[in-house]
Amino acid sequence: MMELEIELKKASDSLKLWDATSISLTAGCDLFMRYVTRTSALEYEDFNSAKSRLIERAEKFGEISCKARRIIAMLSQDFIFDGCTIMVHGFSRVVLEVLKTAAQSKKLFRVFCTEGRPDRTGLRLSNELAKLDVPVKLLIDSAVAYTMDDVDMVFVGADGVVESGGIINMMGTYQMALVAHSMNKPVYVAAESYKFARLYPLDQKDMAPALRPIDFGVPIPSKVEVETSARDYTPPQYLTLLFTDLGVLTPSVVSDELIQLYL
Amino acid sequence: MPESATIPHTTSSGGDSEGKSKSADKSSRTRRLKHDIIEAVNELIQDITTCHEQIAEQAIEHIHQNEVILTLGSSKTVLEFLYAAKEKRRSFRVFVAEGAPRYQGHLLAKELVARGLQTTLITDSAVFAIISRVNMVIVGAHAVMANGGVIAPVGLNMVALAAQKHAVPFVVLAGSHKLCPLYPHNPEVLLNELRSPSELLDFGEFSDCLDFGSGTGSPLLHVVNPAFDYVPPKLVSLFITDTGGHNPSYMYRLIADYYSADDLVISFVYYILGSLGVTMEEVVDWQMEILAQCMEECQPLFYAGREAGLLIGKNEKEREAKNGHFCDCDEAVV
Numbered sequence: 206m207m208e209l210e211i212e213l214k215k216a217s218d219s220l221k222l223w224d225a226t227s228i229s230l231t232a233g234c235d236l237f238m239r240y241v242t243r244t245s246a247l248e249y250e251d252f253n254s255a256k257s258r259l260i261e262r263a264e265k266f267g268e269i270s271c272k273a274r275r276i277i278a279m280l281s282q283d284f285i286f287d288g289c290t291i292m293v294h295g296f297s298r299v300v301l302e303v304l305k306t307a308a309q310s311k312k313l314f315r316v317f318c319t320e321g322r323p324d325r326t327g328l329r330l331s332n333e334l335a336k337l338d339v340p341v342k343l344l345i346d347s348a349v350a351y352t353m354d355d356v357d358m359v360f361v362g363a364d365g366v367v368e369s370g371g372i373i374n375m376m377g378t379y380q381m382a383l384v385a386h387s388m389n390k391p392v393y394v395a396a397e398s399y400k401f402a403r404l405y406p407l408d409q410k411d412m413a414p415a416l417r418p419i420d421f422g423v424p425i426p427s428k429v430e431v432e433t434s435a436r437d438y439t440p441p442q443y444l445t446l447l448f449t450d451l452g453v454l455t456p457s458v459v460s461d462e463l464i465q466l467y468l
Numbered sequence: 469m470p471e472s473a474t475i476p477h478t479t480s481s482g483g484d485s486e487g488k489s490k491s492a493d494k495s496s497r498t499r500r501l502k503h504d505i506i507e508a509v510n511e512l513i514q515d516i517t518t519c520h521e522q523i524a525e526q527a528i529e530h531i532h533q534n535e536v537i538l539t540l541g542s543s544k545t546v547l548e549f550l551y552a553a554k555e556k557r558r559s560f561r562v563f564v565a566e567g568a569p570r571y572q573g574h575l576l577a578k579e580l581v582a583r584g585l586q587t588t589l590i591t592d593s594a595v596f597a598i599i600s601r602v603n604m605v606i607v608g609a610h611a612v613m614a615n616g617g618v619i620a621p622v623g624l625n626m627v628a629l630a631a632q633k634h635a636v637p638f639v640v641l642a643g644s645h646k647l648c649p650l651y652p653h654n655p656e657v658l659l660n661e662l663r664s665p666s667e668l669l670d671f672g673e674f675s676d677c678l679d680f681g682s683g684t685g686s687p688l689l690h691v692v693n694p695a696f697d698y699v700p701p702k703l704v705s706l707f708i709t710d711t712g713g714h715n716p717s718y719m720y721r722l723i724a725d726y727y728s729a730d731d732l733v734i735s736f737v738y739y740i741l742g743s744l745g746v747t748m749e750e751v752v753d754w755q756m757e758i759l760a761q762c763m764e765e766c767q768p769l770f771y772a773g774r775e776a777g778l779l780i781g782k783n784e785k786e787r788e789a790k791n792g793h794f795c796d797c798d799e800a801v802v
Contacts, residue, residue: 283653446615446651453651455615457717 209259210242226415226435228365228373232402233270236466240266273397273450274299278306281360281395281448285312289357292317292349292385295375296326297362299395301333303448304360308337315340317352319377323419324435326375346377350384359385363396366449367404368463370441370456372396373412376434382443391445398451401463406438512645515710519643520545522710524552530639530708535560535603538636540592541567541621542576543608545641549708550606551583561586563602565595567623569667569693592623599630609642611659613652614723616701616716618642619659622694628703637705644709647719649727655698665691 217234224230241262277299285291285307291314293300307314316334318341321327327343334341344352359381363372372378372394382392406412417435425431441456448454451462523545531537531553537560539546550562562585566573573589580587590598599605605627611619618624618640631638652658668691671678677689701716708714709722 283651286654453614455717455720458720461721 209256213238213241226413228402228404229400232365233399235403236399236401237263237266239467269450270397270399273399274302275306276450277395277397277448278302280453281393282307282310282312284358284393284446285314287313289314290317290355291315292319292353292356292359292381293330294319294327294359294361294378294381295321295324296330297395299397300360300362301330303395304334304339305337308339315342317342317344317356319344319346319349319381321375321377322346323417324375346380349377349381353384353388353390356385356390359390359392361392361394363394363400364436365402365404366394366396366400366447366459367402367406367438368460369405370444370447370459371406372439372444372447373402373404373406373436374439376437379409379437379439379443382439386443392443394444394447396447396449398449398462398466401459401466403463403467409438412436412438516643516645519645519710520548523641523643523708524548526708526713527553528556528558530604530606530713531558531560533558533560536563536601537561538563538565538595538599538602538605538627539576539607540565540573540595540623540627541570541607542572542579543641545608545643546606547576547579549641550580550585554583554585561588563588563590563598565590565592565623565627567621568592572621592626595627596630596633599627599634599636602631602634602636605631605636605638607638607640609640609646610696611648612640612642612646612707612719613655614649614720615651616704616707616719617652617655618699618701618704619648619655619696620699622697625697625699625703628699632703638699638703639706639708640699640704641708644711644722644726647723647726649723652698655700656694659696660698661695663693663695665693668693 217238221231221234241259281303285303291304293304293316304316316331316339318327318331318334320343321330322345331341331343342352361372361374361378361381363374365373367373385392404412415435416433419431419433441459444456446453446455447459449462454462527549531550535558537550539562553560562580564573564577564580564587566589568591577587577589607620607624607627609618609620613619620640628638630636648659650658665678669678674689678687678691704716706713707716707719711722714722
């Protein structure tokens with residue numbers, strides 16, 4: 206029984222090593238471990254029943270995570286009204302699911318999509334949206350403030366949701382949230398519950414670094430430094446609501462939910 | 469107040485024959501279910517009747533000597549709150565904004581004077597001019613949303629904005645029965661009520677402007693008379709409920725005590741069932757089965773509830789006839 210737990214831990218550790226910078230992977234593994242091993246079946250003498258119970262819980266965890274996107278899409282439908290303009294940043298499969306569901310329920314809306322340098326994820330997202338016949342407009346990242354006037358709401362995904370209620374997401378999210386907040390536009394975050402992490406960044410540099418090389422297209426002299434961080438932290442006061450499979454949450458509720466998940 | 473302890477002795481024709489074939493286990497389950505529901509309803513009635521006193525008990529902590537309080541319209545909770553502070557010998561003045569178009573501020577002013585409080589009546593438009601001389605704004609609420617926002621009588625959003633501009637605390641008094649688990653995705657329309665233009669205009673004078681028979685078939689003059697306003701959580705300083713004073717960001721906790729997440733996610737079950745290939749017929753069949761079972765067990769309660777509802781409706785109509793207008797948001801509780 207003990208060895209089963211140790212094996213699980215070893216597997217989880219090696220999975221985490223694959224991408225040391227991914228917060229959702231670490232958080233997901235931690236939550237999975239807690240969910241699976243927190244069962245009284247492990248205290249029974251019968252090994253086979255304990256094993257089958259562990260497998261049952263593991264499959265349930267997988268099921269919940271898969272259905273999470275659909276639940277989040279359903280929860281956010283009320284907030285998308287006819288004739289609205291949505292700004293999105295980066296390629297998030299959850300946000301794509303939200304927009305897909307809205308398009309399928311014949312809602313009329315248009316999307317402003319940032320380019321998302323250096324990954325160019327915005328181009329991927331705009332392709333997907335164009336397939337759904339949703340009017341899309343591509344912007345360069347610097348054009349966010351310029352177009353924020355016409356926007357009704359901002360929708361982003363998250364790499365991780367931290368204890369303060371803030372989110373860690375692709376570089377540029379903090380900027381967009383700041384601009385939206387100063388112009389009184391709501392910022393909605395769509396994130397599954399396994400992304401809730403036991404982290405509390407105090408500022409932008411307080412996270413494990415995740416660096417991504419940027420290709421500027423021209424050679425840069427060696428004296429010039431390049432900021433290559435791939436993600437930033439958005440504090441909770443700039444976020445309006447979080448859509449998760451646990452329900453619609455305000456940023457202050459996140460820490461409560463985290464306690465319930467991890468205890 | 470309906471006596472919820474008495475249940476009218478009625479049974480359906482189907483129930484009788486079924487009753488004989490019911491096992492003892494099922495009837496004891498029914499009794500327990502009835503008992504639990506009756507207890508819960510009694511608790512709720514208790515909460516609603518005592519909320520004014522429990523909120524008024526906290527008045528002494530918030531209203532100090534020589535303060536100036538501003539309120540708009542009329543709310544029983546606010547009246548009790550101010551009176552409790554007066555009882556404890558705090559001297560303060562009250563500015564009452566009249567609360568057009570129903571002018572319930574006039575009634576509140578009369579009540580306050582009757583209880584010996586120094587009152588000043590102002591128009592809604594004068595609120596911004598007066599707000600810099602005010603120490604605190606105290607208002608009631610129609611409903612409190614899950615994000616801490618407030619659905620309040622029309623005009624209160626304006627007062628809240630004025631209060632924020634001059635750093636005046638905006639305090640909302642709300643019994644815990646006013647808590648609502650919804651998030652305001654369209655706050656101006658959600659839970660709002662657009663009332664008749666006759667409260668604003670005299671049809672006789674404006675009959676040609678409001679004429680539907682004019683050229684294009686629609687009148688040139690539109691009259692919008694919303695009954696409620698949405699006040700966002702960032703404008704509210706404090707909520708005083710019967711459990712104490714709370715931050716707007718804490719309200720979700722109180723709501724979670726009353727509502728389970730299952731209640732809210734229930735519609736998504738249908739979506740998920742649909743996506744799993746279950747047909748609507750099967751879902752309806754399951755529903756009918758469960759519903760039939762519930763009906764059997766709860767039928768006497770259903771009649772009790774209906775009687776209670778009728779009694780409450782009757783009380784409202786009586787009060788309406790007495791006051792000559794629709795019941796105030798706060799009074800329409802019991």
